[in-house]
Amino acid sequence: MVTVMKILEIIVSPLVALIVGIFFLGLFRKMMARIQWRYGPPLIQPVIDLVRLFNQRGFSHGAVFDLGIILSLAGALVLVLFIPIGGMCPLANSGGLLVILYVMLFAPIGIALSGGEGANPNISIGISRKLILTLSYEVPFIFIILSLMSYYQTISIVEIVKAQAHYHWSLFSPLFLSGVAYFMILPAMLGIRPFDMASAPQEISSGIDVEYGGKYLAFSQIEHALSLFIVIALFVNLFLGGGNLPVFLLKMLAVFVCGVFIHASFPRFRIEQATKYLWFWPTIISFISLIVIQLIR
Amino acid sequence: MLIQSILIIAFGGAFLTYILGKASSALRDFLAVLISVSLTVLIFLAYGKTGEIAFASFMNLPLVLRINHLSWFFAIAIQTVTTLSVIFSLSYMKGKERVDFYYLMMLLCNSAMLGIVLSGDFVSFYIFWEIMSWSAFLLISYNRGGALYAGMKYIVMSIIGSMCMLIGIMSLYSTYGTLNIREIHDLISTASGEYLLFISILFLAAFGVKSALWPIHVWLPPAHSEAPSPFSAVLSSILIKMGIYGFVLILYVISGAALYLGLGGGSFRYILTLLAAITIIIPTFNALMQDDAKRLLAWSSIAQIGYIILGISIGTSLGLIGGLFHFFNHVAFKALLFLAVGAIEYRTGTRDLNSLGGLIKKMPVTFIAVLAGTFGLIGIPLTNGFVSKWLIYKTLILNNHPFLAFAALVGTWGTILYSYKLIHNIFLGQLPENLEHTKPAPASMKLPFIILSVVIVLFGILPGIPLKLINLITASLGFDLLNINIWGIASESGPLNIINIFAAFAVALIVVWFFFLISGKKVVISQDNSYAAGIDVPKGKYHYTVDFYNPMFRMIKPYFRDYMDEFYSQLVKALASLSDRVRRLYCGDLGVYVIYIVLFLSILVISKIGLNLW
């Protein structure tokens, strides 16, 4: 019975992530349109796009071009298995947050490899920006993760969620500053404005995605949807106390809506400005938080 | 007997190779490979043996060889890398000058390193250590030009280190009357804290130089980048690890964990871990800014050494296991990367990252090797580097060192950036026109690539194989046995289970692959077709590998200069001008010379009569 449940979880949780992620993509476009006083596409437009893209012809530049995109999507799918989704966490006992930190590498590296083979100058610029941005937000992010692990004395994300259920959300605990810092870097992790310089459509023709067409673009979109889901789900799990599936999804929706508002109201940073910002306020706040945690422990 | 025969074959083989080389080069190549392979087999056979043999005596001190799990572990790593490097050299060194000499020094250095890990007392340890140092010096200087400066830097720093070690060893001898490592271990518990600290600092300097710990790392980047590539592999993956072996020896085999943790009231460990953390951060960012592939890898070696020392210096069993495992993994992937870059240099004649690109179609096997190597280096799950780094992080977090853990994690992200730069600038992007006719790496180079890549992936999926041995080593050093199975490590505070990750990945890959296959067709087109619309574009201008991380450089460059190197250069300059001044004491004027004599005499007289000094 346990194994059946487990297998069910393994199948269900990526599906949930996929559905929610794609729904978010649709919602994103709809909300942006409404903010800009447009009508906007229907909510299921991303699904329509995906179906169409899957049946179109795609251009390829070689083996690594294919392999990279597959690797990145597979990485994103595996990552979902490590994240508790309303009580489901198929790979709870396989290394915890540390492994999550690492599995998060797959998506950008896979995309970068694939794009590198594409040899379009726009891709090179996009990758360079993307990797620098990642390094930039990773500094405060690591401080945040370390504060969490050192406050809860575990590297298991399931344990952290459980602990919040017993007491209160991390956001309303001594980890408050960490939560704030996480929220400050959330746009960078999601790749939305003001941090969308890696995929700036008007400037470098969507950067990494520029050579993708057909199923490649579809894969890239799915990967994008999954990573939206993952970043927000992590925030909800780590700071907003998780909860059962409907509560969990509601919390995610709330965070996502905030993200869309941020996206809608900011212009784009240049990459240096982004790095400067990320290495300043979020880093300082998360660093103070880490020190506070060390002091009260 | 087995240990002696290993060393005899190693040293004898080195000289025999040289002599044979004078007669026939084909025979020499064959012999070099034969000796390396047979040594690998011999060492492999010695697995699990423990023992101690006094084989000679020197200045009334017995010279002892000993083998145990620890030395076997290091010996097999050394010999494997040398063997692969020798095989690689077959084509790499063809037609170069002084090939006999090259093989002699390569094998001599190898023998000396084997001697270091197999020696059971400090005299033989020191003797082998010095032989290793000078033979490596001769090989680092081999490439002439800039290599000369690199060699000088290396040898001067390593002499300083070994002088520190000599004082330490002799001090141990004069205090305990023996230099046998086992006997010193039994006696050292009686030592006073200050004495132990004194000895530890001396050895820290000695081993720190060799393993390129942060403030004394400056010899490494030039030495590793200027040496012949197969020897760079040896240098980077095993020679600097002799420093690691030394650290394990002095911290755990001699002192033992309890004494080490109490050293100087715990401050010694604190400083060591701090140095290790700095060793991760600064070199990582320095690596990011390099345009020479080998120099990039050299800086990366320093950073990885930081991880290893961090793991070792924490002083818990998990950390030591992580450190030792990371040592082993670094041996595998850094050897692989240096050899691969060597193959690229061999085929294209350059290792400048700004003038390469698009070689994936020309050298696919080398690409896979570099991919495996960098994945291991980053620590992507399912490569061996992941497991060891996971162990190190976990140790740091469980023992409440969040700031050290931060250094380690940020180092990893830096690693991603420079690793990707390495892959992208060599293999991806556009192929420069002058490299259109690049041939793939020859078979003798591919063999080491394949073996090392398999090792990286195999031990990434089945980390239990080496971890079991390392567990035995840490147990022999007085730690508790950990619960290790073939898939990973089972512990209360969060286990690691590679099989789950592996299975998940396999399934995810298959699923995605399946969708990839059933969905719409793909058309393979030339790289220029889509963005240049098939028009012939000047490739030089569209090749975006130059200054790949330029926005970042502009920000960090002022902060990540190699200040230590500049400091040492100033020091050397000051010393040189001082020496010039001292030399001018001998001015050539006879009158002055006579005054020296008279002055000397009168100072002696005055000091006695006037000042009554003695």
Added chain:
Amino acid sequence: MVNPILLIIAPLSAAFIIPLMGYGLKRIVKFIPPLVMGFNLVVSLSLAPKVIKNPIIVFLGGFPPPFGINLYVGPLGILFSCVISLVGFIVSIYALNYIKQGAEQKYHALYLLLLTGATGIVLTGDIFNLFVFYEILCISSYALVGYTGEKAGIESASKYLIQGSLGSSLILIAIALLYGKFGTLNMADMASRIDSVHTMELFFPLVLFITGMGVESAIFPLNAWLPDAHSSAPSTISAILSGIAIKIGIYALCRVIFTIFGATDILQFLMLLGLVTLLVGEFSAFSQDNIKRMLAYSSTGQIGLIVFAMGVGTQYGISGGLFQFTTHALSKSLLFLTTGYMIYRAGSMKISALEGMGKKMPLTSVAFTIGAFSLIGLPPFIGFPSKFMIVYSVLARQSGLYIVFLALVLAGTVIEGAYFFKVIQAIYFKGERKDDRAKEAPLSALIPVIILVLLIIGIGIYPKVLTSILDSSAAELLDRIGYIKEALK
């Protein structure tokens, strides 16, 4: 049993026979020094085992001391005599082809005289006799330095002459003072009475001895003659001067300090003197671009190390110092001999002129490398065990000050390493030689070089061959009472 006096008589008489040899025999003149030195070597070696057990005392003229002159052939003397004859033998073989132009006969005669003086100093038991031999040594070396007749040689020879005679006269004054006080010239007799006199009265002779002998043994700041003399002499003479002559000065100094005066309270001063000499020597060598000058400065550095070790004053330390003496005698003569032909082929003493020699003169270059490694103290060469002993002896004193001294000494070693490695790089890894003039040295030069290399490696791997003689030599220096008893028996 062979009479040890042969060790002095043989070279002395050979030296006087050489000029007498007619023109017809001129060709074989050059074979006399190797023969005589070979003979000396055999005699010294055959005496060694006996002497280690019991020193041999020989009375000259039949009068026992304190009235007659005696030879005291102890382990220390025989150690020095072995090394002198060994190096003398090897260098004379090398000279067979190397010395071609100039006053060949005079060269060989002076060469033998120099070695006679050296052997005499280490064997005699009489202080005035020591002075006489000392003068023989010095005067023949002045002449040999200027032997080539080039301007630089003559100039440095005359500088050497003036400084050397200044030193000699100081020694003479010291001897006169002592003679006036004790009425004896026999060292053992003098030593037995020295405690009866107030230290202030002994002070002047001691200081004069230190200064006078310091000149010949090249202690800073008395060694200003050395770089000029060593670099302008022919390489064979440089080898002998560096390998033997300056060490004889140290022997005499130690004899005076340890045996006659028993002045163990100045040992720390001696250590300091050694340290300063070492550092100044190494520093000066560091910025040299003339290979022979560099080697000469390195010699003063090594002298400093020997004096330093002697200053440690323990049995082990003095053994270490004597071992270092042997190391330096072998290694430095090897270095001078190898550079001899390199310079000859290159036509210049500049280090940059030696670039690319590694390919043209492979054996010579390897020998040079080995000599340099050995001097730096790298295993498995002879320099390692000697450095090992010195370091150990200093640390065995268990004192913080000594550790600081040791650190400075080892810093000197680092500098030494730096300049030697630079030369090695120049020889092997710099420049390409196109000229055909540079070819391997002739066999007569290679044989001595190979002998030295084998000795350096052999003793380096198996230092035990020397330990018994070193230990008993050190014991002889430290055991004043024993010396007096044996000599006055």
